[in-house]
Amino acid sequence: MTDILSPAGLDAVSGGPLLGPGRLVLVVGPSGAGKDTLLNGLRARLSARQDCVFARRLITRDTDGETEDHDSLGHDEYRQLSGSGEVALCWEAHGHGYVIPKSCDAHITAGRMVIANGSRRALPQALAKYDAVTVLLITAPKDVLAQRLAARGRESEEEIRRRLDRSDLEVSGVPHVVRIENTGTVDQGVDAIMAALGL
Ligand SMILES: Nc1ncnc2c1ncn2[C@@H]1O[C@H](COP(=O)(O)OP(=O)(O)O)[C@@H](O)[C@H]1O
Numbered sequence: 001m002t003d004i005l006s007p008a009g010l011d012a013v014s015g016g017p018l019l020g021p022g023r024l025v026l027v028v029g030p031s032g033a034g035k036d037t038l039l040n041g042l043r044a045r046l047s048a049r050q051d052c053v054f055a056r057r058l059i060t061r062d063t064d065g066e067t068e069d070h071d072s073l074g075h076d077e078y079r080q081l082s083g084s085g086e087v088a089l090c091w092e093a094h095g096h097g098y099v100i101p102k103s104c105d106a107h108i109t110a111g112r113m114v115i116a117n118g119s120r121r122a123l124p125q126a127l128a129k130y131d132a133v134t135v136l137l138i139t140a141p142k143d144v145l146a147q148r149l150a151a152r153g154r155e156s157e158e159e160i161r162r163r164l165d166r167s168d169l170e171v172s173g174v175p176h177v178v179r180i181e182n183t184g185t186v187d188q189g190v191d192a193i194m195a196a197l198g199l
Pocket residue numbers: 029030031032033034035036037038067148149151152182183184185186189
């Protein structure tokens with residue numbers, strides 16, 4: 001089930017050596033698939049592992065105290081930070097800016113595994129920067145996504161509709177992806193991630 005990406009040749013594209021030796025694990029997939037829920041379960045399972053670090057994202061939205069524990073920043077701050085390049089990765093989606101903080105790069109250079117909630121659109125950026133990237137695509141059928149987003153209650157109906165419109169977004173520029181269908185229990189989803197990462 002594990003399919004580790006080896007972005008051969010991308011160092012030539014980016015013009016410099018790729019960042020390593022640690023591995024970046026990006027958990028991606030449509031809204032409502034369960035990325036944050038599975039990441040929370042994984043964090044609990046890996047709490048004793050010093051070599052696995054969970055990225056705390058900066059997002060231009062208020063913390064809701066629910067699925068994802070993140071830091072908030074304003075849109076101007078986001079523009080400044082992303083423009084400065086003082087980030088590990090950043091992207092925009094759903095009207096928000098998202099940042100994986102620069103501190104994650106130090107963990108990668110120290111050889112640790114950094115695990116982060118990512119964006120399908122930002123995968124080419126990640127593959128062009130890091131030497132070892134694993135992409136976990138968390139999915140569920142569209143009707144399940146719709147039910148889960150409604151039950152989560154964080155977005156308006158219009159925002160949910162736009163998220164569902166984006167649910168079929170293909171992962172681009174990525175040769176291999178580990179796909180995990182999160183339609184069983186949360187524990188089963190976390191088991192699948194552990195297996196995919198060989199943990
Ligand atoms: N395996 C699962 N079974 C049932 N409900 C789930 C499962 N995984 C996630 N959920 C629920 O679905 C909703 C969306 O999950 P979330 O982790 O916020 O998704 P994402 O981060 O991918 O948008 C949450 O309310 C969560 O409790």
